Amino acid sequence: MHLQFLGAAGTVTGSKYLLSREQSHMLIDCGMFQGYKTLRLRNWSPLPTSPADLDAVLLTHAHIDHSGWLPLLVREGYRGRIFCTPATYELCRIMLPDSGRLQEEEADYANRHRFSRHKPALPLYTEADALAALERFETVPFDHEFAPAAGFKARFLLAGHILGASMVRVSSPDGSILFSGDLGRPHDVIMRPPVAVADADWLVVESTYGNRQHDPDDNFEKLAAIIRRTAARNGVVVIPSFAVGRAQELLYAISVLKQRGAIPADLPVYLNSPMAADVTQLYLHHRDEHRLDAQACAMLGSAAKIVNTVDDSKRLNERHGPMVIIAGSGMATGGRVVHHLKAFASDPVNTILLAGFQAGGTRGAALLEGAKSIRIHGEYVAVRAEVESLTNLSAHADAGEILDWLSHFERPPQETFVTHGEPQAADAMRQRIEARYGWKVTVPEHLQSVELRRVAATPKLDDGPHRVRLHRIGIDTYQEPVVFLRADSAVCRSEGFEAQSRVKLTLAARSLVATLYIVDDPLLADAQAGLSEAAWAALGAREGDEVEISHPEPIESFAFVRGKVYGQPFTDAAIEAVIRDVAAGHYSGLELAAFITACGGDSLVRDETVALTRAMLDVGQRLEWTQSPVLDKHCVGGLPGNRTTPIVVAIVAACGLTIPKTSSRAITSPAGTADTMEMLAPVELDVAAMRRVVEREGGCVVWGGAMSLSPADDILIRVERPLDFDSPGQLVASILSKKLAAGSTQLLVEMPVGPTAKVRSADNAHIIAALLEDVGRTLELSVRVLQTDGLQPVGNGVGPALEALDVLAVLDNAPQAPADLRERSLRLAGELLEMGGRAAAGQGLALARETLASGAARRKFTAICMAQGGLREPPVAAYRQVFVAPRAGTVAAIDNRRLARIAKLAGAPRAPAAGLQLHHHLGEQVARGEPLFTLHAESPGELVYAGSYANLHQDVIRLEESAA
Secondary structure, three states, X not given: OEEEEOOOOOOOOOOEEEEEEOOEEEEEEEOOOOOOHHHHHHHHOOOOOOHHHOOEEEOOOOOHHHHOOHHHHHHOOOOOEEEEOHHHHHHHHHHHHHHHHHHHHHHHHHHHHOOOOOOOOOOOOOHHHHHHHHXXXXXXXXOOOEOOOOOOEEEEEEOOOOOOOEEEEEEEOOEEEEEOOOOOOOOOOOEOOOOOOOOOOEXXXXXXXXXXXXXXXXXXXXXXXXXXXXXXXXXXXXXXXXOOOHHHHHHHHHHHHHHHOOOOOOXXXXXXXXXXXXXXXXXXXXXXHEOOOHXXXXXXXXXXXXXXXXXXXXXXXXXXXXXXXEEOOOOOOOOHHHHHHHHHOOOOOOEEEEOOOOOOOOHHHHHHOOOOEEEEOOXXXXXXXXEEEOHHHOOOOEHHHXXXXXXXXXXXXOEEEEEXXXXXXXXXXXXXXXXXXXXOEEOOOOXXXXXXXXXXXXXXXXXOOEEEEEEEOOOOOOOOOEEEEEOOOHHHHHHOOOOOOEEEEEEOOEEEEEEEEEEOOOOOOOOEEEEOHHHHHHHOOOOOOEEEEEOOOOOOOHHHHHHHHOOOOOOHHHHHHHHHHHHOOOOOHHHHHHHHHHOOOOOOOHHHHHHHHHHHHHOOOOOOOOOOOEEEEEEOOOOOEOOOXXXXXXXXXXXXXXXXXXXXXXXXXXXXXXXXHHOOOOOOOOHHHHHHHHHHHOEEEEXXXXXXXXXXXXXXXXXXXXXXXXXXXXXXXHHHHHHHHOOOOEEEEEEEEOOOOOEOOHHHHHHHHHHHHHHHHHOOOEEEEEEEEOOOOEOOXXXXXXXXXXXXXXXXXXXXXXXXXXXXXXXXXXXXXXXOOOOXXXXXXXXXXXXXXXXXXXXXXXXHHHHHOOOOOOOOOOEEEEEEOOOOEEEEEXXXXXXXXXXXXXXXXXXXXXXXXXXXXXXXXXXXXXXXXXXXXXXXXXXXXXXXXXHHOHHHEEEEOOOO
């Protein structure tokens, strides 16, 4: 079979796929492009194949971006059948003539008012063209096999998106391919969920929300709040809405809200779309496709007054609120809603409510992005009305729901093609599928062609694939998936597996590449495989599940790593391929170490660093914020304590700036910022929860690992830290990819410099700072680097709970608060206040000091903690040991690394109350027998263990005799 992507590739509209074999040619969908002008112009271009040569069209559903080009196809010579479900035909019978009529009206309006550059303006097609196309339709029920063209069989499967929406499964002697169409949501209030599919040789799956999760908040309550707020100021709520699906869900929600008393029962609601009114009647005829009973269907018809005529529509624009107007189109690209926007957008008492996805280049997208004016009928209309959005009303499955639907596949497709999404959404969907299931996934380009050839399974010497039962062996290998097998097991003997081999595990639709460890027979049975915690979680395994074990496919990108070792520079494509494989878990620890070594020292030039940063950014999720600027800070590290981040975030947010801080947990240190913050508030927030906190309080301090921001960096750090390689290029890529992924626009980097800090010399600091600023500029991130003293720990506590107590002491302006932590935090906050434009140059420190002293920072920090899930009390260790000065003297040096190691041996960060409390800093006088530091532990064994190491290294705090 041959597949060509004629639409919905690199964009979310224009769905068209040409499927061919031998002398048969079919289109799957025939949609219209919408949005940007460059996309709309494609509607006027001929297909790369003659319509007369096509044998059939299979239509997934009636939305115009899937069906809207059919009138042109027929007008240009197509004479075959258009196959679809009965409800899709009934919808197209309403929508396609309306689309043609609308285009005729808009062309006539443009000609009469002379705002079009085209003389004359012409419709893409007419109502008569649409009626001619309808004559070629033939309906097929769901789950009924039919033969649309020679050599092909097809079946429509319920997709749950709107009435009649289907997936299309096509089979031929070459194999089977499934087109998902638009997938509905599993828990939609109206539509039934998409059916589960067990297998297909190839899969074409949509990705409209491939980089997003729907807001979990109650849609109905949010809608009620918007309507109540607007009605209270006698305003008009204008809701652009698709006539099919969206309008019905809005009508249902409004009727329910009126019944509940959540909005006034007498509030006027107008459905200014005769087509939507006609569509609503169809719900009574197709009860098996949705969840509504007859009474609920009747509610849809009575929830609003239908506006039929153009004159009635114009009169609506002369009315005053309160009222609600629902009108097409859903992205405000045309239709009657455009006239309502022209009438009501400039008045701040009104609200424009965008319900669902808004494609790039549409008026809806411009409104969602905060446009101050929109172009309507050749003139600009000011937007002063409140603009709100309800993304959760979308009829499209979000990223997580698509992934869950894919979990029903009992074997992976040979290749999965991700389409019907904006570029970022489609690529995010690709990454998610690769990361969770290990499938081969491609994001095709417009007009790209692929040959679909079924690959025969590799023959085996035995009767079938090797299958073993899974056992959760209870070994934590951190982030590295590990599988344990007996050396004498059948699979090891047959496949030649040995210790450190890479093996592929396949469980239902999920697959994983893991490192093999060999064990003796008492630990596992012959037909049993033990999984580490990381592997167990990645596969979603249950005790006793059967898993297939095989050799993984060769990692082709590793050739680029070998080339780099031998002096061949990385190209952009090479680094992208390597990082994609790293993020997908294809590289073993040894291969990761080889890549890190190849990038070590000064081997990465500036362009390679830019490419590495961009590649690490592209394989993870990327946050976007409506606020600007978005500030962030980062510390290069190496100093115990130094928990400035919670204090800085509190000060900056209290001054009205936006600072969504994603922080890391400890890998080789006694505490990461996320570990410390967790002593005070929950930090494992997902993107939606984090967004709510930031929108409410202006800032947050959360764990970035819960959001898949630059996931390749987390994998590389796991290997890089133990190797202790100081590579400027890797350091810069690590920092900037995380910050760009978090949506930052301005970044302040603190760089402590000292002999036992991460950056050990001023010269090295200068090189890294220059590279950070240069690469940041290239990737449109403003970076400022602040060099600080890295000779000693910052604050008194080392360990999660002890550092949290320091943070609270500073925020509370307590007399015992560590002065060095307070002053460093104030300096950093002052710099950010100046970068964000809240303070003039040189005035930031004073504003930061005032904000802290007034208690505003403490109040903001408490509010952030409460928004993240509640303010906590840091735990206290049960066991302590005081280490005293063996003689009098002055503190001359502190070994940061050994001090951190003592805290880790005491149990930090795993035991959060463990660590140590420092009693003296550099330059301070100490009397003999006076405490230098106190060790804290949660068990007596760990206290003894850490204390023994401290006694062996009494020079961790070096004293010099005071001058006489």
